[in-house]
Amino acid sequence: MFYREAGQFKTSYQADQAIFPIRQDLYAYIAFLAVAFIGVPLLASDYFLSTLMLPFLVLALAAIGLNILTGYAGQLSLGTGGFMATGAFAAYKLSTAFPDMHLIIVFLLSGLITAGVGIFFGIPSLRIKGFYLAVATLASQFFLIWMFNKFGWFTNYSASGVISAPPRTVFGDFYITGPQAAPVTKYLFCLSFVVLLALLAKNLTRSNIGRKWMAIRDMDIAAEIIGIPMLKTKLIAFAVSSFYCGIAGAFWAFLYTGSVEPLAFDVNRSFQVLFMIIIGGLGSIMGSFLGAAFMVLLPIFLTNAPHMVGVEISVSTLSHLEAMVFGVLIIFFLIVEPHGLARLWQIFKEKMRLWPFPH
């Protein structure tokens, strides 16, 4: 099958506005969803689902959140971990204080609470930019983690400071959280949420608010002169971004690990998500998924590849190797291709569109 748009003429601007204006892209997307919703649950082992697919989905969601703020709106943030922790603890407090509250409501409310926290910590962005804003968000990161450690109220006074997701069901008897929850139900629940939220994020980024964000990112003075209200637009970016990060944090605690302590969301988590969007592609929803996949797969590849070719590497060397590979890749992408893997994929598609004719 050729990747061509020949013969596909847009007869309306509406058709041209579609997410996938080229039909092959739409087919590929549908096929991908079919594999994710049907193929993976049928074929994958529980181990594969809970150690690969769940962290991949949760991290992808956090990456979408950060990408909205940093990749689209241009506001560099190192507070992702803190916002994820906020979502996780909000979900914990809500689900333990209101045991009858539906889990979906719990997650959405956790996102909204995190959005509020994000707005609060986004206020300095009116005055400070770039590196200084990154430092301010870093401060919010440390503050939030300190707060969750310091006050027992957040963990319902658990001695260890660890919170565990209470068992909850959706749609009748399906356990989504707690020890009885099957990895496949968790996976499908998480997947549905992430696909839906990714779609909404994609829509936001290609609509009026998305253009406002990118305008601020590309040239804030010009953005203000054409009438974009700075503070409001930036705070919306913080709110939406934190909403996504908050839900990601709640999923991390409730679906992926099941129990969590604040340390799981320390500054390393913030950097991890930042690295994901740099490698995957700043300003790209698809890049958020690519970056998350890369982050989850690389350690596995590094563990297994030397083994397969008969070289034995110690565990500590491996973790050093991993850090080095990430370091090199981040420098590469920052200098050579700031739009990351997503851009490389696009270039590949553009080549395919013309292939086999060079021009």
Place this chain on the structure above:
Amino acid sequence: MSTQRTFGEILLKVEDVHLSFGGVKALTNVNFDIRKGEIRAIIGPNGAGKSSMLNVINGFYHPQQGAITYKGVTRSQMKPHEAARQGIARTFQNIALFKGMSTLDNIMTGRLLHMKSGLLSQALYWGKYLREEVAHREKVEEIIDFLEIQAIRKTPVGRLPYGLQKRVELGRALAAEPELLLLDEPMAGMNVEEKEDMSRFIIETNDQLGTTIALIEHDMGVVMDLSDRLVVLDYGRQLADGEPDEVRNNQAVIDAYLGVTE
């Protein structure tokens, strides 16, 4: 062309404006008005304060002294985004486009003050919002046709040559459907052919949409051709104000341009 054209009421009036940066007096006692429907040029040598004057008009610079009356409301300053809401759009001497966005998206940003949908309907991108987006896209496509930039619709503007970027920037300003359009050296760095195109766009905008235009331009041929009236600035002071013929024969202007010192 100035002789046959008649103009409406005063749209903008600048009175006794003083602006300085530290010791540098960018504007000293500047007074002029812009009438509805005219093309008003601001000329002067480098550093005369022309750009500063436009910056004062759209609220980007705040003068230390003086008043600006726009559409009957007098003020000493306002915020740039308020000026945009009041119908003032502009282009910049050093192009200020959104480099990472396509031509289409750049011009679409010019529509944002006319777009009303909330966050949720944008996230759904369905029904009401989709209709709004398409309606504004149609407006923008008219501008793209008008400026003859169909071929670069989806190109990121950072990759476009200078002349085309200037055109896209004009497109973004036009998309706002401004009452007053401020153009800061729209033809700088262009070849003759590009200048002719740009002149045509400016004349047609003024003619067909009735947009009032304040224009800064160094090319005297172009300025004398396009403008109905001119203000001449030199070292922040106002040397002359009048129709092209008057200004052309004004001794102070001739001296300033020939570099004669008193």
